[in-house]
Amino acid sequence: MWMADSQQNENKLMKALVYTGTNEVTYREEPTPEPAAGDAKIRIEAVGICGSDMHAYHGEDARRVPPLILGHEAAGVVVSGKNAGQQVVLNPLISCGICLDCQSGRSNLCADRRLIGMNYPGAFAEFITIPEKNLIALPEGMNPVHAALTEPAATSLHALHLAERALHRPIADGRSLVIGGGSVGLLAALLLRSHGCSEIMLCDTNPLRRETAFQTGCCEVFDPDQDTEKIESSFELVIDAVGMETTRQMAVRAVKSGGVMLHIGLQQGSGDCDFRKITLSEMTVIGTYTYTHTDLQAALQSLYRGKLGDLAWVEERPLSEGSSAFFDLDIGSTAAPKIVLLPGE
Ligand SMILES: [Zn+2]
Ligand SMILES: [Zn+2]
Known part of the structure; x- marks a missing residue:
């Protein structure tokens, strides 16, 4: 009967960070979630705050309706089912697996995709449930805080793969x-460096972020409000990791003939x-x-093998x-492009 008793204990309430209203x-x-068939229950060890969580926090994402547990950049330990005890990182995109996009390796475009922290409760909590197929095992001994960077790193890596196909x-x-110079931008610069790109520039209006990017040693940094003459038509590849009208205009100005502009940011539609x-x-x-799932696996390996540096900026x-972490990110008072929250503390 001890099994039943321990099960009982797990049905208790858990602590969670809930988006309860605009800027709050x-x-x-919250009730601890229990896994349905095919799901695993995960005890979250580390979970990053994403730009999209900030967007929701500002009340600007109609898809994320309060009250909602946000958070999708998570690493933790499986506590139920056949993988119990395994440390994992979560693939937060739950796709159908059977449509044409899923079948052709483009599960990120699945029309039926669902996201934790949006359509389902997210990972700013002690526990979460997620389909077992969405788990990726952590390499032995990997720091879960670094593993929580897998999702933004995979976003940047996916973008670079698309650029590679379009560059001649x-x-x-x-x-x-x-x-x-948020986490996706900085990780893109670090990935470019690990791909052998030797001339990388990064700009951000926040001097704290510029300093953080400079400290990684992977790129030259500048203030886009100060010196923009030097960027005129001089880059084969430009990545807009912000996605505002002004940053798009800057990106188009900066691309050389025959070059590629990657648009990742989602700030303004x-x-x-300059067409x-x-x-x-x-x-x-x-x-x-x-x-895709493959991008997440590759990004996790790059982080684990130190290809993206020591990650001291987290x-x-x-x-x-x-x-207070949401508040500090909002007013730009932290130099860290990524704050990772630890439910265990
Ligand atoms: Zn994210
Ligand atoms: Zn699908």
Whole structure:
């Protein structure tokens, strides 16, 4: 009967950080989720705050309706089922697996995809349930805080794979510009460096972020409000990791003839852009969205093998202090492009 008793204990309430209204996340008790057939129950060890969580926090994402547990960049330990005890990182995109997109390796485009922290409760919590097929085992001894970077790193990696197909020369042979020094932008710069690209520039309006990017040693940094003359038509590859009208305009200005612009950021849906230049310079503009399971696996390996540096720029805070973490990210008072929350503390 001890099994039944321990099961009983797990039916208790858990602590979670709940998005309760515009500019408000509340640390409170929630029912502990129990796995359905085919699902695993995970005890979360580390979970990053994403730009999209910030977007929801501002009340700007109609798909994320409060009250909702946000968070999808998570690593933890399986506590039920056949993989119990295994440390894992979560693939937060739950796709159908049978449609044409899923079958052709583009599960990120599955029309039936669901996301934890949006359509399902997220990982800013002690526990989560998720389909077993969405688990990726952590390499032995890997720090779960670093593993929590897998999702943003996979986003950047997926984008670079798309760029490689559109560039007529290897990425390493050209100059690259990254607009935006958040985690996706910085990880893109680190990935470019690990791909052998030697001339990488990154710009951000926040001086703290610029300093953090500079400290990694992977790129030259500058303030986009100060010196933009030097970027004119001089990059084979430009990554807009912000996605505003102004950053898109800057990206188009910066791309060289025959070059590629990767559009990852989702801040503003519309706005003017120099399509005449896009045409005259035969530029390839690529919209790039999330990642596939394979991208996540590859990103995890790159992080584990140290190919993206020591990752010292990640800030860790207890989940219980999640509210102030959201606040600090909002006002730009932290130098860290990524804050990872720890439910165990
Ligand atoms: Zn994310
Ligand atoms: Zn599908």
